[in-house]
Amino acid sequence: MFETRSRRARITLQLVLTVAVVPFVIPLIAMLQTSFEGQGWGNYLAVVQVPGFPKFFLNTIIIAVASIVIVYVATLAAAFGFSKLRVRGKELYFWLMMAALTLPEVVLIAPLYTTAVKLGLLGTYWSVILPIAALQIPFTVLIARGYVDGIPDAMFEAARIDGASTWRVFWSILVPLSRPMAVALMVLVLIYAWNSYLLPKVFLIDDGMGVVTQLPEFFRRQYNDDTPKILAASVITAIPTIIAYIALQRQFERGMAAGAIK
Amino acid sequence: MTVTDLEIGSDRQTPVVKGGGRPKRRARLLPGGLRWILPAFAISVGLIYYSIIYSGYLSFFSWPGGRALMTPVGFGNYISALADPVLWTSLRNTIIYFVVVFIVQVAGGTLFAAAMHSKIRFANLYKVLVVIPVVVAPATLAPAHVEVWQSDGTVNSILGFFGLSALQQPWIGQSTTSLLVVTLVGCWDAIGYGFILIYAGMAQIDPELIEAGRLDGAGNFRVLFSIVLPTLRPIIVSLAILNFITALKLFDSPWLITQGGPAHSSEFLGTMIYAETASSDRNLGYASALSILVLIIAIAVSVFMQLRGRERLTRTKPRRKEAADV
Numbered sequence: 001m002f003e004t005r006s007r008r009a010r011i012t013l014q015l016v017l018t019v020a021v022v023p024f025v026i027p028l029i030a031m032l033q034t035s036f037e038g039q040g041w042g043n044y045l046a047v048v049q050v051p052g053f054p055k056f057f058l059n060t061i062i063i064a065v066a067s068i069v070i071v072y073v074a075t076l077a078a079a080f081g082f083s084k085l086r087v088r089g090k091e092l093y094f095w096l097m098m099a100a101l102t103l104p105e106v107v108l109i110a111p112l113y114t115t116a117v118k119l120g121l122l123g124t125y126w127s128v129i130l131p132i133a134a135l136q137i138p139f140t141v142l143i144a145r146g147y148v149d150g151i152p153d154a155m156f157e158a159a160r161i162d163g164a165s166t167w168r169v170f171w172s173i174l175v176p177l178s179r180p181m182a183v184a185l186m187v188l189v190l191i192y193a194w195n196s197y198l199l200p201k202v203f204l205i206d207d208g209m210g211v212v213t214q215l216p217e218f219f220r221r222q223y224n225d226d227t228p229k230i231l232a233a234s235v236i237t238a239i240p241t242i243i244a245y246i247a248l249q250r251q252f253e254r255g256m257a258a259g260a261i262k
Numbered sequence: 263m264t265v266t267d268l269e270i271g272s273d274r275q276t277p278v279v280k281g282g283g284r285p286k287r288r289a290r291l292l293p294g295g296l297r298w299i300l301p302a303f304a305i306s307v308g309l310i311y312y313s314i315i316y317s318g319y320l321s322f323f324s325w326p327g328g329r330a331l332m333t334p335v336g337f338g339n340y341i342s343a344l345a346d347p348v349l350w351t352s353l354r355n356t357i358i359y360f361v362v363v364f365i366v367q368v369a370g371g372t373l374f375a376a377a378m379h380s381k382i383r384f385a386n387l388y389k390v391l392v393v394i395p396v397v398v399a400p401a402t403l404a405p406a407h408v409e410v411w412q413s414d415g416t417v418n419s420i421l422g423f424f425g426l427s428a429l430q431q432p433w434i435g436q437s438t439t440s441l442l443v444v445t446l447v448g449c450w451d452a453i454g455y456g457f458i459l460i461y462a463g464m465a466q467i468d469p470e471l472i473e474a475g476r477l478d479g480a481g482n483f484r485v486l487f488s489i490v491l492p493t494l495r496p497i498i499v500s501l502a503i504l505n506f507i508t509a510l511k512l513f514d515s516p517w518l519i520t521q522g523g524p525a526h527s528s529e530f531l532g533t534m535i536y537a538e539t540a541s542s543d544r545n546l547g548y549a550s551a552l553s554i555l556v557l558i559i560a561i562a563v564s565v566f567m568q569l570r571g572r573e574r575l576t577r578t579k580p581r582r583k584e585a586a587d588v
Contacts, residue, residue, distance in 0.1 A: 002384060010381065017377050017388060018330070020370070024391045030416045031406035054384045070305065078302035081522025089476065102503060102564050104511030106532045107553035110539050110546050111316040112309075114327060130309060137306035179352060195399035197514045198532070202540060213401035217316045230405050240396045245397040252397070256455070257462030 002014045035231035043232040060211040064193040070133045071189050079144035080174050101138045109202050127203035132193050140185045147181040184255030187248050212237045302539045320550035327546050339551035352529045360447050360509040366449040396454040404518035437527035440520045444528045447515050463497045499571030503564050533554050536566025
């Protein structure tokens with residue numbers, strides 16, 4: 001974008017960029033540095049050995065995987081229905097769904113908390129998985145429908161003329177063809193579920209049901225503001241997401257951009 | 263799949279046209295799809311609309327939850343919410359947060375995106391550093407921010423190092439600076455997001471357009487402001503809406519960094535609703551009334567921004583076409 005013909009211009013740009021990135025590095029360095037204060041690696045060892053520590057990761061993994069499966073199945077089926085099948089008043093259904101696109105999740109907690117208490121769902125995985133899925137589906141359906149609209153109808157017609165059932169058409173044409181888009185969307189759902197904090201905080205009140213985003217608070221309560229250990233826990237929690245991002249960089253960015261460029 | 267099949271597919275928009283034999287025949291051929299959209303519809307629309315309606319109902323009661331009695335109070339919750347100075351502080355904070363974060367996000371995102379579309383060394387390293395706050399949970403990073411801004415934290419030691427000890431202060435613990443800390447953390451989170459969207463948008467700009475501008479003698483900044491940014495307007499409108507929603511529901515970082523304090527100075531609507539839902543002297547009716555108010559603001563503002571964005575878009579389009587013709 002910027003044209004840098006001279007060497008000086010190139011160095012200036014590089015320098016400006018380096019200065020601009022400094023504020024991004026400061027908290028990360030502060031976090032790493034403090035996490036080694038005192039016992040050094042011992043902090044990390046202590047954090048990992050805390051009873052219940054693996055449970056936080058396990059809970060997050062269960063919630064993330066279940067959310068991804070539900071969102072994936074519901075989204076692809078809905079995209080197929082909205083784009084390629086006959087549904088009476090389909091645009092009305094679509095609009096009802098899209099109206100929830102920018103819903104702030106915080107407006108759900110009071111009614112859902114009451115409902116969860118009544119149904120005995122408080123403290124179960126479902127009380128977090130279902131709201132996560134509900135909040136993600138409008139967005140994923142919007143993107144997936146746009147993508148499936150771009151697949152020529154003729155492909156589906158040809159398969160149908162050859163005698164394939166609707167189910168078979170879905171499975172053999174739509175699922176494989178929509179894979180690149182689906183991967184990008186599922187990476188977003190993964191990050192959203194992994195990072196969710198408010199919903200687990202409201203619905204998973206029991207320590208045994210905690211998720212990774214609650215680890216810093218867990219350590220603050222258990223170990224009385226032992227800051228190096230709290231930060232060690234934060235580093236351990238952050239590493240999987242950073243690795244996932246670096247590994248799935250392209251899919252992640254494609255998924256994010258798909259929403260706004262539409 | 264042959265080429266001819268694909269060509270037939272290109273007329274897939276014809277079913278919209280009424281009359282004519284072909285669309286009708288196709289409509290009859292198409293299998294019904296209601297059950298295919300049902301799961302997504304039941305989960306999202308079902309749960310969300312149920313919550314909103316139930317919220318509306320609850321907002322007319324005073325109710326601590328559980329088996330306690332629900333006392334009907336009419337519009338009492340709304341009246342006491344609007345009379346509550348904390349609500350107005352939260353709204354003020356939401357607006358300040360939105361405006362500052364949005365401006366910093368667009369400016370920072372554009373700078374990084376433009377720089378990374380140029381020839382730069384270690385571009386990927388910069389990119390990862392800028393995007394880390396987008397992918398790592400705010401709740402996970404909150405302790406790091408506390409470490410940076412607390413009285414004996416990094417910011418104060420940097421100020422001390424440069425001989426600016428006069429500026430050292432308890433950033434988190436005083437009501438004049440707590441909102442500043444939360445807002446700066448918000449900028450830190452948001453720039454990477456803006457960067458990703460603006461970067462992707464810039465990749466879609468026709469290079470010939472920029473080349474034409476350069477031939478006409480436009481410099482780097484002229485190209486940026488006269489060609490690139492106008493083309494990115496739809497993305498910037500999306501960012502504005504997303505940012506506003508983020509500000510409206512903001513909870514994680516204010517709660518974990520300042521707890522909305524001291525003295526509600528960094529209170530947001532998200533922290534207010536949470537406190538009302540989760541504290542021991544909760545009133546779920548009041549929390550519901552606040553939720554409905556948030557919802558009304560969210561809908562009104564996104565509709566307004568979308569309309570404004572579209573209006574501007576149609577107004578700038580012809581001019582852009584001229585530029586392309588050159």
